[in-house]
Every structure is written in structure tokens, then in C-alpha cells.
Amino acid sequence: MSSSAMTASARDSWSSRTEFLLACLGSGMGIRSLYAFPYICYSHGGASFLVPYLIMVSLCAQPLLYMEIAVGQLTRAGPVQAIGMLCPLLKGVGMAMVMTCFFTSSYHIAMLTWTLHYFFASFKSSLPWSVCDERWSDSPCVVMSTTVNFTGEQTTSSEFQGYGESEKKSTKYFTEYVLQKSSNESDLGGLNAALVGYLFLAWILCYLCLFKGVRSIGKTALQTWLVATREAFYCVGIASGIMITFPSYADKRNRISVSTLIITVTNVCTNLLAGCVISAATGALASIVNVPIAHVVNHGYNAVFVMMPSLFSKLPMSNLWAVLFFLSLICLQINYQLSLVQVVVTTISDQFRGKITAVLKRRELMPLVVCAVTFLFGLIHVSRGGTSTLNFVDYYLVYLPSYIIIYLEVLAICFIFGGNRLAREISFLSGHRSYFHYTKMWAFVVPLPVTCYMWYGLVEGLRWANWATPWPYHFGILLSILCLISIPIGVLHELYKNGQGRSFCSAFMVSVTPTFVPEHVKRKQWVDSREWIGREPTGDQHNDELPLVETNPPRSTVDGYRRNSRNSTSKDVDQSAL
Template identity: 35%
Template structure:
């Protein structure tokens, strides 16, 4: 084993001396850790994890989730970090150097990342659209007097689906942002506003990576840490609302019978793999800028634990708000209908509307989502 590793490092050194450019490195180890956390922690931590807890038995979901963290996420992060740090190359060259037969694995990660970018850029354009809409004197999802609202079915409060009513924030999401048509036969026209937001998202991603790892290492101090500041403020605000304790209790109370359902375990596995971002080649690429003497095992544990802790932290914010919404309507928390992107673009705007100076907090919240998206995107595109 020692001989094989020494031979490999000798070959790598000889290749560098043979004219290949010297690969840059992170200025500080903390920059690599923050960049990895910024990539791993993304939008799915904010809306998908709380929704899966809501759907899969509250606290009972923690058991399969954390089992998957220790059995799957940590080993996979350690593996990808190790491959990148050893080879000092991106995913395609790294897998090719390890074994020429694995070249297809490296190419596959590039293809997956390309598909992921197309999907993620759409979400980024939505975030930018909400951010610009938040700059208006009155938040557009606070009333039912807008041209896109359907007055007969619009309500200024969040409502459950079987009432036949939709909240103003729901109608803003469906009829202003998406302009949902009657069916697939009605394709609609080009949304020039969203197209402009999509182009702007691409420009922001380029600006965050065009100087390479040196600039990225500085950007992550803001993009990785700012979201925790906003989430902390939202938690303090929602925890003071009437009924918030009921939401937190629902979040933490396990429904043990759910553990007998295979779908709960599948959701836990899919969430941790999707959230932490293994299989995209990004962690291989980022760790390739490390010095070879970094303690990559410690970094792997830190990144995996930070990702999971953020998901749980966001869960407290969401369920505090859901408890307050249920209290306002004299309902139980499990009677509310929430999930998917609607959690970020419907429920969170409801929280922001109730805060003092809602325009300010809406702008800060969507800047936070933008930071989360950029943190994931800049490393994928890089």
C-alpha cells in the first residue's frame, strides 16, 4: 500500500514538472470547509427536509435520516474528498487516473451536474423574481386586490385546500410567478421577466467563480454564514407567535408506526443524498485544491453534521410558523397542506408578511435563498 501510494505521487509530481500548470489551493482550510458546507447546505434543507418530517411522522423521521447520515452520507463525502485530494484533479481526470475504466464515472458526474444546473437555475430565477417583487411599497402577496388574483377564491390568510380558498401568497405563486395555464395544451408565451431573471442568475454565478478558487474562498464567508443569521432571526420571531409551541411539538413528537413504512426510509435516503450533493463530482473538484496533508476525515464529518444540523434548525423555523398558522385557524398542525416549493414560496412569504417592516425582511430572506443557491451553484459550475 505504501509503495503504491508513493509511486502514484511520484507520477503526479513528474506530470507537474513536465509542463502541466500548478493547481491552485485554498488560501485557508476554513475556506474549503465553508465552501463545502455552502455547497451541501442548499434549498432542500430549507423546504424539503421540513416537509418530509411533516409527511413522515415528525420526530420519527429523524431515526432513519440520521442512520443514513452515518452509514451513507459521511462515507460517501469522505470517499469523494479523498479522491480529489489524492489526485489533485477534477472528477473526469481523477477517476481516469485512478482507473481508466472509471472514466465514464467522471463523465457521468459532469452530465448529472449539467442537468442539475438547468433545474436549479429555474429556482434561482424564481428567487430573483420574488426578491425584485419585495422591493415594492407593499408586498404583492399581502392582498387580493391585484390583477392576477381571483377575488372569489382569494384569502389574505393561509388556508387549507378543502376550503376552496387560496391565500394571496398562493395565488401570487401560481398566477403571477408561474402563470399556470388551464392545461398542457395551453403552452402560454415567453415570460420575459423570468427569462431576464434566469439570465441574471447565470451572470451572478459567473461573477462568483470567474476568478477561480481564490475568489470563491472569499465569497463563501458571506454565502455560507449569512443564511444562518436570517434563519436565527426568523426563529426568534416565529417562536414568539401564538401556537408556535404546538408546531415544534408536532415536529419533535415521533409517530413510531411510520417507521414500519418503507417509504419513510426511502425518503430519508433520498433526502440526505440530494441534500449533501454526492455524486455530482463537486466535492472531488473542491478537495482537489487541498494540500495533501489535510485531515479530510475530520472535514467530512464537519460537512455532514453541519448539513444535517441546518436541516433540523430550519425545521424549527418552519414548524413554529406552521403552529402559528394552525392556531389562527383553530386547526391541528397536520391539517395544514404544505409541501415542495410551496413551502419556500408560499409559507415563508406568509411569515414575512406578519413581520414588522415586511419588505426589509422579505428582501433579506430572498437574498438568503439566493446565497444558498449560489453556494450550491458556484461549485457545481466551477
């Protein structure tokens, strides 16, 4: 992503399709693949969980990924403008995606600070978490008779003493030295100076990758199926806005089906590989210390920052394995972090391009402002009590908003705008017919699991409220509200704007009518204009040789297309879709 590779157009674009695919792949390979997916498989039946997981990837995640890539590639806009073009009434769904990315980036990078700490600590002559040290151990590291395993159960058998000793060293190092965790979950306890420094370093790394533009990134059966659906959506980046933003910089003629297949297969294989790595490490640690594997298996970030360091301290060349592992984590986390920040940068740039150009004279300043603001929001997560918020923030930012966003996104694109209409435009641009099964899945397969997924998420939110400690729970709820409040505000704003001199029904019909003008309408407008007199294509020219219009069409074209859209029947649209 060097400046010499940038195009002269007002909006950046990928220099190659490979660059676009690598950026999309990086957005789905976060640290969560290491610390969450293996435990979810273990707790929902082990290898049998892969059956519903792979089915939901094929039937739901892949068609929705195809849909999001198509929307971004066709509209050439971020999630707010893209969804606003297809269904103005639900334009707030796009803003909810952007807000989710903004707040997620502020807490996700906190875990990157832990990784940076461990990475630099791995260069010491002996791994610091393998020994007792008075700096992080106020009590003896060795547990003589009673040990506490990773599942929180106590055991007094002498065969577990070796494992309890190793685990306690890593746990104490992580909680008392790295995190300097406050003993009171209701007290933030002030900032952790070391982590603030690593947070600043992490944002410098992110900015250096962003400032030249986008191209610098390169328990029941039902519950099991719903969890599999959730993991399938997360695996390919659905409802985050990333898979709308990145394709908006891609060539409109890209084969969307091929991109969808590559991203889906690669990300699923990455999840499976991560699961194999963590499972093998868990089994190895259990074998070394001679304990049942159930006493070693762990979930959450402790699997990465407690269990894996414990294993490295028992291996030969422990420093080498630790350096390589945490270096890999840094690469994974930075890739995902860049994807989140790019969604925010793209949205602001698309919405306020003229105003931003007037205030910020250079393009490099926009990512700097976003990084600086997000750095300030992330300070709460590097405080001594900030780690108590992470589990709640993870749920109320990654999961809860996505339950609602996915449902409304499918409603806006597949039903209000129309899956067949979207397929028709894809076919026109690429010169290839859209895959028939995708449109049928949007209409008949996807709605049921997406609806169940939304209700499952709302019920889960109530379950969390039953045992949550007060202030982290309220903090998580506040972030969810800030993410989702844009949806009702967008609905009210659109109805008010279109309700001047109209009845409610008329205003509603105008609000659900797309402002997106298909490419063939734009091309006809330009070919018929005086600018193209004497230069019309001959009959044997292919559609690809006509100019691709990158600017907004005249208002008359938009209004005319909206009138035709309201007057056309769904039957007409369906017949001309494929």
C-alpha cells in the same frame, strides 16, 4: 477569491483550508433544505424520522463523503479523470456526475429567479401578495364558503375562511403573476419575459463569482429508512461530483477525517435548523388563522413561495422579514449554483486544458461559455408552462441518476480499486493512519444500503410513470438518459481500446486496472532521477519535505505500476493498507 490571491501553478488551489471547507459547506446548503426536508420529516413520522436519518448519515453518508474527498484530494482531478484513474472501465460514472450537475444547474437557477422577484418585491410599501390586484387575479381573492387548503382538501367550515383568503392571495400572486403559469401543462406557453430578465441577472451574479477561479466560491418502515438514506446522501453532496472537485484543489496533506466530520455535522445541523424554521412558521401560521396544522403543512417549492409569504403578510414589519428571508435564500441558492457550475468548468478544463488555452486565451472566458450555454438550457424552465417540468426534472436529475451513480461509484472505488489501497495512500500523504472503521464500513456496511437504495430508486421511477403527464415525464426521462448514457459508452470505449490483440478477459482485466500511481511511487521515480542527484533527503527528513508531484508521471511508471497491480493479490494489498 481575488486574482491577487491566485497561485502561479497551472491548476488553482484554495488559499486556506477554511476557504475549502466553506465552499464544501455551501454546496450542501441549498433551497431544498427548506422546502423538502421539513415535509419529508413530517410525512415519515416527524421527529422519529431523525433516528434513521442520523443513523444513515453516520453509517453511509459520512464514510462515502470521506471516500469522495480522499479521491479528489489524492488525484487532483475532477470526477471524470479521478474515477477514470481508479477504474478506467467505469470512467463514465464521472461524466454522469458532470452531466447531472450541468442539467441540475439549468433548472435550479430557475428557482433563484423566483427568489430574486420576491426579494425586489419585498421593498414595496405593502407586500404585493397580501392584497388583491387585477394584474394577477381574474377572479375574487376571497373565498366565501369553500376554501382549498395546502393539502388539496376542500372544507366549508367558516373557521377556515381567513386562512383560505390569505392562502389564495399568495397562491394567485405566485402562479398567475410570478410564474404566469399556463393552464395547459402540455403547452409551454411562451417565455415569461420578467423571469428571463431575472435569469439573466442570476447568471451574471454567478459569473462574477466564478470568473476568477475556484477560490471565488468559497411510508413503510423500509421506505422510511430508504428515504432517510436518500436525504443523508443529499445532505452531504454525495454522487454529485462536487465533493471530488473541490478537494482536488486542496492541499494533499489536509486531514480528510477532520474535513469530513466538519462538513457532515454542519450540513446535518443546517438541515435540522431549516426543518425547525419551516415547522415553526407552519405552526405560527396555523395558530394565527386558527386551523389544524395538517391544513397548513405543504411540500415542494410552494412551502417557500406561498406559505412563507402568507406568514410574512400577517406579521408586523412584514417587509423586513420578507427582505431578510429572501436575501438568505439568494445566498443559499447562489452558493449551491456555483458548486454545480464549478464541477462542469473543472471537468472541461482538466480534459481539454491545452486545447482550451489555445482557443480561449483568458481563463475567465471558460466560466463565461459554461454560464451562457446553461442559460440557454434554462430558458425552458422560465416559460409559462415550464414549472410543470420542475417536479419531474427534480426527480429524474437529482434522484434517479444518483441511485445508479452511487452504486457504481462504490463499486469502482471501494472494490475494484480497493478501499484498503485508498487508505494506504491517505496514510502516506497525511502522516497519520486512516481511520480503521472507514475501510470496514466501505467493505461491510455501505454495500447493502447502497444496493437497496439503487433498487428503491428504480422502483420509484416506475411508480412516477403511472401518473405522470406525457411530455414532462418524457422530458425527465430524456434528461436521465443524457446523464447516464456516458456509463455504457465509457465501458464500451475502454473495452474496445484495450481489446486490440487481446482476448475479452485480458481486455477486461486491463480496463479495471488503475492508472492512478500512488504518491510514494511518484516520489521514488523523482528522487531516483538525475534531477534529484545530490539532493536526496537524509534519513531524518519527514515524508512531507519531499516534493509533491503535480504533473503526470512518465508512462513507464504507470505501466509498471499497472503490471504490479494486476500481479499483486488482494491479500497483499489488504495487509499493507493500514
